Amino acid sequence: MSPAAPHSHDYSEDTLVEQPAIALFESLGWETGNLYAEWTGSSSSEGRQTQQDVVLEGRLRAALGNLNPDLPSEAIDLVVEELTRDRSKLLPVNANQEVYRLLKDGVPVSVNDEYGHNTLKVAKVIDWGNVEENDFFLASQFWVKGDYHTRRTDLLGFVNGIPLLFVELKATHKTLKAAYDDNLTDYRTVIPQLFTYNGALILSNGSQTVVGSTFSPWEHLFEWKRINDEGEKGVVSLETAIRGIGEPSRILDIIENFTVFEDVAGGVIKKIAKNHQYLGVNKAIAEVWRTKDRPKDQAGRLGVFWHTQGSGKSLSMVFFAQKILRKIPGNWTFVIVTDRNELDEQIYKTFAATGAVGEVEAHATSGAHLKQLLSEDHRYVFTLIQKFGTKKGEVYPKLSDRQDIIVITDEAHRSQYDTALLQS
Structure with a gap:
């Protein structure tokens, strides 16, 4: 885990909730890093070109090379371009669905073979069957710039450089509704590009925790009480939610196999189990x-x-x-x-x-x-x-x-x- 950057919260209860959460993610196999001071001058320690970028391209390229050793660098460039292209003209849920399909089924890309023949390959972005082949990175204090304002998220879980897990934490004396109304709702409006890639949300004040899909309204967020079996005594806590859906194999399982986009009157609704x-x-x-x-x-x-x-x-x-x-x-x-x-x-x-x-x-x-x-x-x-x-x-x-x-x-x-x- 990287050295702690200057704390925006000092020793407030926010930090007392956040630091144990980071330690738990680390114990589950996530690399962790505090990106409060990610930018030194005009350069980012994570290789972002601008604060508007939400994909960690260096990690994405490394993962694509590892998962697709037969693809030339030009093809990798095309895959990165397709994954990171601007989708702001689409409805947010449609943009998310488009990216979801690429993550789940791979990115089609044209490649010339040694004889100059053009063939279609499908580049794997995430190895769903071999969890250990992926890069899991949890960033705290991650700055994202929107069209007019900049926001700093609490915790973001990146898989192969893609921000799939969003975690918003509040002080123990604050309500979860405040995390939804004051933070998540604001982020969806101000930095919508972050949610083009998101797979799941966790909102918590330490003792009370809810989870949900990317665009869930407040009333459709739900508790995650049990980790392994319905027979367990249900415990609603941040630790239960992190162990239940944040463990690497589980977050991949939920995104791959327990996510649907349902056509309804008026559009599409994203749901997770x-x-x-x-x-x-x-x-x-x-x-x-x-x-x-x-x-x-x-x-x-x-x-x-x-x-x-x-x-x-x-x-x-x-x-x-x-x-x-x-x-x-x-x-x-x-x-x-x-x-x-x-x-x-x-x-x-x-x-x-x-x-x-x-x-x-x-x-x-x-x-x-x-x-x-x-x-x-x-x-x-x-x-x-x-x-x-x-x-x-x-x-x-x-x-x-x-x-x-x-x-x-x-x-x-x-x-x-x-x-x-x-x-x-």
Whole structure:
């Protein structure tokens, strides 16, 4: 950790909150540095050209070279140019979504091979599968200049030079609402370029802490009470939030697999998983890994994931299915079963609005139709339990021998667990 620069807060309670937070990030594997005195004359110790720049280009270039050893320097230049270009003409959430896709899926770049032929490569910006291959740097007291004013942020977490994690800290006697109203809201207006890259937010006064997505309104920020399991005793504190989402593998997991941009009337909303969704989905996915290679005659049961009303069941399904498709090899098909038309429609709309469903809607209207759909190449099949049934004493016919089918049921009433739909 670099030597402390002159403290703007001296020994106020702000510093008493900030310094333990920095030490905790450092213990989790982040390099840390106080950038209060980053600028000496016209040069920056982090290689920024101006205070308006929010990407640490030196760290970004080093990471790109490490992750893409086959790319020539000219291609690296093009990748940096694409990542850092001005997106101020876009709506903030659209700019953020555009950058998010580049971070998640890579930056397409044209490269000439040794024979002069032009080929398209995809440059990796973050190594999502190998956390240790990335550069994690936590900057405190980071100055950012807007069009008219300059602001100094408390803590910013950079991954490969990209500012993905924003942390705003207040003195213990101040309210969290003050951190939102007086700081975060102001920063979003004055230095909007910082939020073009952001993945998640933490606001805290030490004992009270909330987290959220980049543009969350106050009422949609939420507590992060548990780190590893829903059975833990819930503790709302800055330490819990930092360990829960700031640990390097977790912040990458949340950004890669637990972030959606949902199309709604009037635009796009960015959302990240809440605490119970993150823990529950990852627990279910661990069961998929554990059971995916079982013999065919051993039915794989992943368990029950309880939700209260309004707690985001549909989004949990999206997070679960999308992470499996991205992280676990296989030609997976998800059969989503409900017992009401309106529920079926609601879930389908969530999958469609978040971009999870990109094909023509696949709805099974009978057992025979479901059998047909399962023999085709569909990622998702939606259906109602009422479409299936047998006469008393009859065994429902097997619909598929595939072992890469996952059945998800919502509103799991007695009608849905009396009869097994799939033997897979």
